[in-house]
Amino acid sequence: MAGVGVTTPAIGLSGAVEAARPGSGVPVVLVAHGSRDLRAAAATRALAGAVEAARPGTPVLPSWLDHTEPGPTEVLRGLAAAGHRTAVVVPLLLTAAYHRRVDVPAAVTAARQDAPELTVRVTDVLGPADGTVDAGLLAGLAGRLAETQPGPVDALVLAAAGTRDARARGSVGRVAAALADGFGVPCTVSYASAAPPTADVAVTRLRAAGAGRVAVVAYFLAPGLFHDSVVAAADRAGAVAVSGPLNDSPDLVELVLRRVDATDHR
Structure with a gap:
């Protein structure tokens, strides 16, 4: 596989809010x-x-x-x-x-x-709400990955917290598909709990399939034990980078x- 350099994809935000407009006062x-x-x-x-x-x-x-x-x-x-x-x-x-x-x-x-x-x-x-992945969510995830400066990548892993809810896992899969489209490389899902595969297994599988450089996109809003476990697992499996959580991006x-x-x- 030919590596693709990681930059933030040009994802349009049609209808994006005017963030600095005055508020309504509604808490x-x-x-x-x-x-x-x-x-x-x-x-x-x-x-x-x-x-x-x-x-x-x-x-x-x-x-x-x-x-x-x-x-x-x-x-x-x-x-x-x-x-x-x-x-x-x-x-x-x-x-x-x-x-x-x-x-x-x-x-x-x-x-x-x-x-x-x-x-x-x-x-x-x-x-994803009503099956739609918000462009801002994708931009935030891509931006966090770009901050790690991973260099060219052949594939991505979207690492989520995990859930036993099949519909919820489906929504994570939609985000992974959207990232694959945005970056032009395969993107598979991993979970820190409740469902397989773990990040190390997902990275290992992609590398075995020929992806020499695999980066992990952290699907987390905040730091914590799950994100720490993803970082450790991805590092063991040879991932070139793991992005940080979205925090207050x-x-x-x-x-x-x-x-x-x-x-x-x-």
Whole structure:
């Protein structure tokens, strides 16, 4: 295989938000999965700050489903107590699996039991919505890989956290297919948990098939144990690079704002 140099693909952002336009004043609550790793919470707080800076006049509050306080129910109750009557919840999730289908709605329901006057709009997850892979998500992933300066690559591995939900795994596969189209090289999926293959197995298979230089694209929003395990596994298998998580990248900030704005039209 001939190596293809890694640069950020020219992915169009038709309909991209005007990030710096004044906000509506409707609070935005970001809901992250949560982790025992303190780096993950710091990344979520940084993203909240970046989104708030990009949309002046819009309060942006971080919350977590597990391990870190406050939870989304507590944040929503606090907003209602402060006099807000509307809030937008953004699940900081890359697949619409259990946490989006069960945990997030349960948190909203619990908040509204105490504050029935509060209207809560919940956005799509940040991964593919209605089968569509957001161009900003692809640009963010490509940008993180370009930061590693991997040189020419013959193939890519998209390394995700993992899920037992077949539909969620399908959405990860759509992102991998879109990356393959954007870079013009094969891209396969790996998982850090819950489903095979692991990153080292995926890299090894691609190299055995003739891909001399394989880079790993981390499909993570924040650092943590899963990303660390992907880095270690990919290094063992001879990957030329592993990208960092999206964190508070400008592309992710714009994607969050697009999800928020989309709820105005529902």
